[in-house]
Amino acid sequence: MFKVLLIQANSPMDTMIPPNLSVMSAYLKQHGIDVKLFDTTFYKWRNLTGDDMRETTLQVRKKKVTFKDLGIDFKKTDMTDDYLKMVEEYKPNLIGLSAVSLTYKMGLSLISASFDFHIPTIIGGVHATVCPDEVVKEKCVDIVCIGEGEQALLELCQRMDKEDDYSDIRNLWVKKDGKIIKNPPRPPIDINILPFQDWELFDKKRKWKPMGNEINITACVELNRGCPFSCTYCTNEFFHKLYKRTNYRERKIEKFIEEVKYLKNKHNIKYLYIAAESFLVTKKERFLKFIRLYGKIKIPFWMETRPESVTDEKIKLLKGVGLESMNIGIESGNEEYRYKMLNRKMTNQQIVNAVQIVKKYGVRIGTNNIIGFPDETRENIFETILLNREADPDSIMIHPFNPYFGTELYNYCLKKGYIKEGQHGKDYRQDYILEQPSISQKELYGLYRTFAMYTKFPISRWNEVKKAETDDVVFKKLSKEYEKRYLP
Numbered sequence: 343m344f345k346v347l348l349i350q351a352n353s354p355m356d357t358m359i360p361p362n363l364s365v366m367s368a369y370l371k372q373h374g375i376d377v378k379l380f381d382t383t384f385y386k387w388r389n390l391t392g393d394d395m396r397e398t399t400l401q402v403r404k405k406k407v408t409f410k411d412l413g414i415d416f417k418k419t420d421m422t423d424d425y426l427k428m429v430e431e432y433k434p435n436l437i438g439l440s441a442v443s444l445t446y447k448m449g450l451s452l453i454s455a456s457f458d459f460h461i462p463t464i465i466g467g468v469h470a471t472v473c474p475d476e477v478v479k480e481k482c483v484d485i486v487c488i489g490e491g492e493q494a495l496l497e498l499c500q501r502m503d504k505e506d507d508y509s510d511i512r513n514l515w516v517k518k519d520g521k522i523i524k525n526p527p528r529p530p531i532d533i534n535i536l537p538f539q540d541w542e543l544f545d546k547k548r549k550w551k552p553m554g555n556e557i558n559i560t561a562c563v564e565l566n567r568g569c570p571f572s573c574t575y576c577t578n579e580f581f582h583k584l585y586k587r588t589n590y591r592e593r594k595i596e597k598f599i600e601e602v603k604y605l606k607n608k609h610n611i612k613y614l615y616i617a618a619e620s621f622l623v624t625k626k627e628r629f630l631k632f633i634r635l636y637g638k639i640k641i642p643f644w645m646e647t648r649p650e651s652v653t654d655e656k657i658k659l660l661k662g663v664g665l666e667s668m669n670i671g672i673e674s675g676n677e678e679y680r681y682k683m684l685n686r687k688m689t690n691q692q693i694v695n696a697v698q699i700v701k702k703y704g705v706r707i708g709t710n711n712i713i714g715f716p717d718e719t720r721e722n723i724f725e726t727i728l729l730n731r732e733a734d735p736d737s738i739m740i741h742p743f744n745p746y747f748g749t750e751l752y753n754y755c756l757k758k759g760y761i762k763e764g765q766h767g768k769d770y771r772q773d774y775i776l777e778q779p780s781i782s783q784k785e786l787y788g789l790y791r792t793f794a795m796y797t798k799f800p801i802s803r804w805n806e807v808k809k810a811e812t813d814d815v816v817f818k819k820l821s822k823e824y825e826k827r828y829l830p
Contacts, residue, residue, distance in 0.1 A: 344503040345376045346495075347434035348543075349425075351441040351449025352383045353769065354416070355391040355409065358551040361564050361617060363440060364539035369492045372537050375499050378432050379543045380452070384414075385421040387448055392771040393552055400794040400821060401739055403555050403829040412557065414547045422455050429456045435502060438495065440467040443746060443766040444773075446477075454482045464498065464514075466491045469766075472580055472748030476764070478515050478522055486515040489527045489584060492536065530585055533567050534594050538601045541609055549609060553644060553667070558613040561605045565598050565618035565632075567591045571648070573673075574685050575712070578619075580748035592624060595631045602639055613666075614643035622651035633659045642666035646710075650688040652696035657703050667706040669739065670696055674715060675726035683715065683751075690729055697733040708737035713793065714774055714786045715743045716755050723781075723789055730797045737829075740793045742774035742786060788812055795820055798828045 466487030494513035501508040512528040551560035568589035581589040700707040744767030745752040788811030810817040
């Protein structure tokens, strides 16, 4: 049997099982390919996890039940040694790495460590798709997958198994005879033909995911793939250009419901994370079918959508079938900046109205905010703070802006000299790399950790909060007070 070793280069303790790899594994197994996973999730290759930062910056309350209470902790062994041992024992015919920009270098170090085994390697994922020229130059990389990988990887495995030439497979850049053959992308896959997720690939500890104030067995299930919009900081914009058409596809509601039932019966899921960046922009008929069919499942769920798509009727119906929590994107509180620089064409009033509608039905509502955009000033960030104060969400997500390759804002930052050639965005939950005259990195980090305080504490206490931007003693004192008074 042809054997593939997949590597998930994942951030520490980002536990939710990803649909991309679990569906990929199921698709390959469906066609007779054996699959094994090396997972970096439980290795502490960074000091702080994303959830650590969200607790530190008061976005979420510290959990009453922790990962350690559930027997989930970091491995004590060396990550590279464990990887090499798996390669030696499993003896795969192909090694594949999936990575985003943050985890690419770490994943590449593993691929490089197994170079002497002379096993063909392929790298895919968002980073490889937007930076193929950079990735393909690496000595340890034989093939780069651009775009979605299900069909391309299966075709590659089948041809390698038969020892056939695979240099003309669409979506793949292939090294051959000292040259790089750059094949064009194939059309986006029909997501309705894909099998249900393969959770057997993962450690059982990956089932547990912090959501809100609890840790539950949580499933992330695709309802849509891609996004119909083109925000300038998001790689969806790149995918629209890659395919010369929208990469947005809707999954049949019946298929989605079947997968949720399957995961509930097989893995006892208790919470659902709906993977659909803008579900509520769907047609009314499809939305009502979701309401009718999901109402029989009775699993609480989280979802996100755009504020201009929120209506009283939709939220009332969603609440009735299990909507427990949702997020909408504010990003910037300056309407003109949001419109011209981010290509987000909603008004501040639409945002406020959306939050209030969701709160009306007792659904926990959070806002997503990005600070440190190019040319953004301290005053602009306070416009975002003031908009959050007016909307009054239950929770506030704050992310430092990171310029990701392939986006319009990455090119803008490069042109303005705010980043260097070849520099990549890092973890949106804790890193900030821009060097720009409008705001320093030090001031940005100070506002990042106090953003929630400015949003909830009375304005009369803002001088005190300002001290907390740089004074750790004041920050710790105010953090304790904030947690007691404002964190749900």
